[in-house]
Amino acid sequence: MVKAVVLGAAGGIGQPLALLLKNNPLVTQLGLYDIVNTPGVAADLSHISTPAKVEGYLPADDGLTKTLTGAEVILIPAGVPRKPGMTRDDLFKINAGIVKDLATAIAKTAPKAFVLVISNPVNSTVPIVAEVFKKHGVFDPKRLFGVTTLDVVRASTFVSEILGDLSLSKDVVVPVVGGHSGVTIVPLLSQSTHPLPSSLAKTDYDALVNRIQFGGDEVVKAKNGGGSATLSMAYAGAEFAFKVIRALKGEKGLVAPSYVSLEADPSGAAELTKELGQELAYFSSNIELGTDGVAKISPLGTLTDAEKALVSAAVPELAKNIQTGINFVAEASRL
Numbered sequence: 001m002v003k004a005v006v007l008g009a010a011g012g013i014g015q016p017l018a019l020l021l022k023n024n025p026l027v028t029q030l031g032l033y034d035i036v037n038t039p040g041v042a043a044d045l046s047h048i049s050t051p052a053k054v055e056g057y058l059p060a061d062d063g064l065t066k067t068l069t070g071a072e073v074i075l076i077p078a079g080v081p082r083k084p085g086m087t088r089d090d091l092f093k094i095n096a097g098i099v100k101d102l103a104t105a106i107a108k109t110a111p112k113a114f115v116l117v118i119s120n121p122v123n124s125t126v127p128i129v130a131e132v133f134k135k136h137g138v139f140d141p142k143r144l145f146g147v148t149t150l151d152v153v154r155a156s157t158f159v160s161e162i163l164g165d166l167s168l169s170k171d172v173v174v175p176v177v178g179g180h181s182g183v184t185i186v187p188l189l190s191q192s193t194h195p196l197p198s199s200l201a202k203t204d205y206d207a208l209v210n211r212i213q214f215g216g217d218e219v220v221k222a223k224n225g226g227g228s229a230t231l232s233m234a235y236a237g238a239e240f241a242f243k244v245i246r247a248l249k250g251e252k253g254l255v256a257p258s259y260v261s262l263e264a265d266p267s268g269a270a271e272l273t274k275e276l277g278q279e280l281a282y283f284s285s286n287i288e289l290g291t292d293g294v295a296k297i298s299p300l301g302t303l304t305d306a307e308k309a310l311v312s313a314a315v316p317e318l319a320k321n322i323q324t325g326i327n328f329v330a331e332a333s334r335l
C-alpha cells in the first residue's frame with residue numbers, strides 16, 4: 001500500500017507523471033493537487049484499470065490537506081516553466097513562494113513523507129523545503145530529494161546516440177552529479193557503464209558534455225514559448241519515484257543520483273567534501289536508497305582532469321544557489 005501525491009498535477013509534467021504513477025501497481029492511492037483542473041485529471045485517470053484509487057483536489061475546502069493526508073511519497077512539479085532566453089534562476093521569484101507554501105503544508109500534514117522536488121531552480125528549491133521543515137522541527141535529511149534524473153536520462157540517451165545504438169540507452173548508466181542547472185550539471189562520462197569510443201575527438205566530448213548540461217535549453221527552444229521539458233521529465237520523475245517506492249518496500253541495492261542534503265549521511269558527506277575541496281550543504285551524487293530514504297551518499301570516485309574541472313566550476317555556483325534558497329526562507333520568516 002503506497003499513497004503517492006503530485007502537487008502541480010494538472011500541469012505539463014504533472015499530468016503525464018500522474019499517468020505513470022497510476023500505471024504502477026505498487027501505487028494504491030494517488031492524490032492529485034493543483035490550483036486548477038485537478039478534478040478533471042483525477043476523473044480521467046480514475047477510469048484506468050490499475051489498483052490506485054485516484055483523488056483530485058483544488059485549494060477550496062482545504063484540498064491541499066486532504067491530498068496530503070496519509071501521503072508517503074510526494075512529487076512537486078508545481079510552478080512556472082522557462083521560456084526562451086530565461087535561466088532556471090529566473091523562475092526563482094515565482095517558484096520559491098509556491099514551493100515554500102507547499103512545503104509548509106507538507107510539514108503540517110505529512111512530515112514523514114518522502115519529498116521529491118522537481119520545481120526549478122532545484123538547486124535552490126530543495127534548500128527552501130529543508131529550511132521550512134527545519135522551522136517546523138520536522139526536517140529529516142534522508143527524506144528530501146531534488147530530482148536530477150532527467151540529466152541522467154539525457155546522458156544515457158546521448159551516449160547511446162554516439163555509440164550508434166539507441167536500444168542501448170536503457171542499459172547505459174552515466175552518473176551525473178552536482179546540481180540541476182547549466183554548469184552545475186556534471187556528467188561523469190569516464191564512469192559510464194558503456195565507455196565512449198576512444199577515438200572520440202575532444203571537441204565531440206566537449207559538445208556531449210555541453211548537450212547534457214544544456215539539454216533543457218534544447219527543449220525550451222524547440223517549444224518556442226510553450227514551456228520546457230514535460231514528457232521526458234515525467235518519465236524521469238516516475239523512474240526516480242519508483243526507485244524510492246521500491247526501496248521503501250524493502251528492495252535493497254537501489255542507487256541513483258539525487259540532489260540531497262549532505263546531513264543525510266555525514267560519513268559519506270565527509271568523503272565527498274574532501275573530493276569537492278569545499279563544504280556544500282547540498283550536492284547530487286549517487287545515493288543508495290533504503291526503507292528510510294537516503295542510506296548512503298557515495299563519493300565521486302576517480303575523475304579525469306576534464307571532470308575535475310567541471311566539478312570545480314560547479315561548486316561555487318551551487319554554493320550561491322543554495323544560499324539563495326536559505327536566505328529566501330530566512331527573509332520570509334522576518335516579514
Ligand SMILES: NC(=O)c1ccc[n+]([C@@H]2O[C@H](COP(=O)([O-])OP(=O)(O)OC[C@H]3O[C@@H](n4cnc5c(N)ncnc54)[C@H](O)[C@@H]3O)[C@@H](O)[C@H]2O)c1
Nearest residue numbers: 008010011012013034035078079080081118119120150233
Ligand atoms: N527537475 C527537473 O529536471 C525539471 C524538468 C522539467 C521542468 N522542471 C520544472 O518543473 C516545473 C513545472 O513545469 P511544467 O512544465 O509542468 O509547468 P506547467 O506550467 O505546465 O505546470 C505547472 C503546474 O503547477 C500548478 N501550480 C502553480 N502554482 C501552484 C500551487 N501553488 N500549488 C499547486 N500547483 C500549482 C499550475 O497550475 C500548473 O498546472 C517548472 O518549475 C519547471 O522548470 C523541472
Ligand SMILES: O=C(O)C[C@H](O)C(=O)O
Nearest residue numbers: 082120215216217228229
Ligand atoms: O530546462 C528547464 O527549464 C526544465 C528542466 O530543468 C530541464 O532540464 O529540462
